[in-house]
Amino acid sequence: MLCTIVLLTCFLCLIITYLWMTNHSYGYFKRHGIPTPPHRFFFGHYKDLWATKSFSITLQQWTKKYGSIYGLFLGTKPMYVVSNVDFLQEIYIKQFSSFHSRHLPIILRLQTGHKVHLFSAIGARWRRQRHVINPTFTAGKMKLMSSLVSECIETMTQKLFSVIQSQPIELNIYQLYKRMTMDVICRCAFGIDTDMQNDTENIYLKKSAGAFDQPFRYFYLFQIGIRRVLIRLIPFLKDYIEETPGSWLTNRVRDVVNLRKQSPTKRIDLLQLMIDASTDGDVKDNVDEQLMPKVLHADEVISNVFLFMIAGYETTSTALAYSTYVLATKPLIQQRLRKEIDQIDWKDDNKEATYDLAVNLPYLDLFIREVLRMYPVGTKGLTRECNTTTTVCDHTIEEGSVIQPDVFTIHYDPELWGPEDPNIFYPERHAEKRHPAAWMPFGIGPRSCIGIRFALMELKMCLIRLLREYEILASDRLEEGFRREERLVIQPDAIYIKLKKCSTA
Ligand code: HEM
Numbered sequence: 059m060l061c062t063i064v065l066l067t068c069f070l071c072l073i074i075t076y077l078w079m080t081n082h083s084y085g086y087f088k089r090h091g092i093p094t095p096p097h098r099f100f101f102g103h104y105k106d107l108w109a110t111k112s113f114s115i116t117l118q119q120w121t122k123k124y125g126s127i128y129g130l131f132l133g134t135k136p137m138y139v140v141s142n143v144d145f146l147q148e149i150y151i152k153q154f155s156s157f158h159s160r161h162l163p164i165i166l167r168l169q170t171g172h173k174v175h176l177f178s179a180i181g182a183r184w185r186r187q188r189h190v191i192n193p194t195f196t197a198g199k200m201k202l203m204s205s206l207v208s209e210c211i212e213t214m215t216q217k218l219f220s221v222i223q224s225q226p227i228e229l230n231i232y233q234l235y236k237r238m239t240m241d242v243i244c245r246c247a248f249g250i251d252t253d254m255q256n257d258t259e260n261i262y263l264k265k266s267a268g269a270f271d272q273p274f275r276y277f278y279l280f281q282i283g284i285r286r287v288l289i290r291l292i293p294f295l296k297d298y299i300e301e302t303p304g305s306w307l308t309n310r311v312r313d314v315v316n317l318r319k320q321s322p323t324k325r326i327d328l329l330q331l332m333i334d335a336s337t338d339g340d341v342k343d344n345v346d347e348q349l350m351p352k353v354l355h356a357d358e359v360i361s362n363v364f365l366f367m368i369a370g371y372e373t374t375s376t377a378l379a380y381s382t383y384v385l386a387t388k389p390l391i392q393q394r395l396r397k398e399i400d401q402i403d404w405k406d407d408n409k410e411a412t413y414d415l416a417v418n419l420p421y422l423d424l425f426i427r428e429v430l431r432m433y434p435v436g437t438k439g440l441t442r443e444c445n446t447t448t449t450v451c452d453h454t455i456e457e458g459s460v461i462q463p464d465v466f467t468i469h470y471d472p473e474l475w476g477p478e479d480p481n482i483f484y485p486e487r488h489a490e491k492r493h494p495a496a497w498m499p500f501g502i503g504p505r506s507c508i509g510i511r512f513a514l515m516e517l518k519m520c521l522i523r524l525l526r527e528y529e530i531l532a533s534d535r536l537e538e539g540f541r542r543e544e545r546l547v548i549q550p551d552a553i554y555i556k557l558k559k560c561s562t563a
Pocket residue numbers: 176177178188365366369370371373374377435436439440441498499500501502504505506507508509510512513
């Protein structure tokens with residue numbers, strides 16, 4: 059009897075402590091004088107964020123109601139949603155040392171040791187990996203890799219050539235872009251010469267589609283999580299649980315890396331550059347810059363190759379999709395771009411010269427910047443987690459809280475982007491210097507997208523090739539296919555266009 063009473067009392071105390079702590083957590087923003095939309099016990103705002111079709115648009119709607127800095131709860135974790143650009147500049151740039159990590163989904167937090175890649179690494183490990191991988195993405199390295207990219211674009215153009223008849227026919231070009239960007243990333247990061255554009259039964263294409271195009275993505279992530287936990291608890295189960303497409307791809311990278319190490323000839327791609335900067339020995343991180351080992355562990359090469367596939371495939375194909383949508387709906391802008399492109403004497407047999415010409419076309423550069431302002435591809439990966447309590451623009455931000463920029467509000471703010479209406483597509487607005495945190499499609503600061511140069515090279519080379527050859531026309535179903543949905547990236551269903559051969563091509 060006494061034992062039961064003691065147990066019941068302990069249980070009650072635990073419940074009271076839990077309720078007190080949860081209640082205290084939910085008082086976070088009230089204590090800091092920050093407004094919040096109403097939350098639910100235990101879930102915080104998770105349920106609202108899961109239920110919405112677009113995370114980014116929901117944030118934008120709340121900003122209209124609660125202002126440029128407001129709070130949400132991820133469970134009980136406080137998250138600041140911010141569209142105040144001075145505040146963001148402090149966090150992402152000036153006080154980066156207090157905000158160097160992202161808030162990660164549980165699936166990435168399960169990764170440990172050398173399985174941790176650049177996206178999820180924190181502290182000294184992130185600094186070492188970024189230091190070693192940065193030189194892989196210099197302009198010089200991009201120029202050397204441009205011929206691999208150009209080959210994939212050429213295959214796409216040939217494919218289009220065989221489809222386009224004397225009369226323009228409707229096609230969903232987004233599908234072709236996905237195959238082309240997957241070919242590019244397989245060649246440059248995976249180090250294998252796939253031909254996904256002609257070989258639609260390609261096993262890599264199928265596995266990648268399995269890994270990235272999941273209709274029930276949360277269920278899929280849950281499945282990966284369960285698999286990881288089970289294998290960690292009972293290692294021999296590994297042989298009995300079916301490989302997920304992601305681990306199938308990871309194992310193929312391992313095979314390619316092993317083959318590469320034995321091969322006497324060197325290919326210039328992201329994989330080789332990372333292999334050259336790696337060691338088979340142990341790597342111990344050190345917070346002291348002088349003592350930081352300037353190498354990658356062999357397993358980190360593999361995890362980062364896989365990361366590049368995820369980070370570089372859907373993002374770039376979707377940015378191409380948005381660019382094509384704009385070109386199809388704005389014939390005058392298309393004409394101006396073609397005029398700039400047609401003025402160049404393209405040296406198709408000299409890939410490096412072509413690279414220089416392509417990346418330096420001024421109107422094309424403004425055009426892409428404007429596309430990504432109006433249609434940022436993803437906003438969820440931009441979070442930062444506070445690792446030491448600090449003060450930002452008179453607000454005390456406590457350790458463990460999360461920062462999420464409201465990119466849509468920032469990108470459409472007339473004060474940041476005027477005097478021309480930000481709802482109008484106007485590339486010239488980027489010729490003027492803007493606030494450092496006003497344009498965030500690739501993030502900002504030391505932890506912004508490492509692949510920006512690669513992505514811009516691919517986008518520019520592909521658009522130039524298309525516009526030299528074809529006039530892009532809107533199909534009757536263009537708007538119907540343009541319905542957007544937000545998963546890992548914010549993507550349209552389809553981009554239905556018609557292509558007409560240019561008279562000068
Ligand atoms: C249009 C195409 C792309 C877009 C819009 C894009 C966007 C982004 C964004 C928003 C971030 C988060 C930045 C931040 O937290 O401040 C990011 C990070 C990253 N991106 Fe990209 N990306 C693109 C293409 C690529 C490509 C082609 C690669 C690699 C080949 C790549 C590799 C990465 C990596 C490794 C990170 C993590 C960097 C770190 O934490 O240090 N991205 N990207």
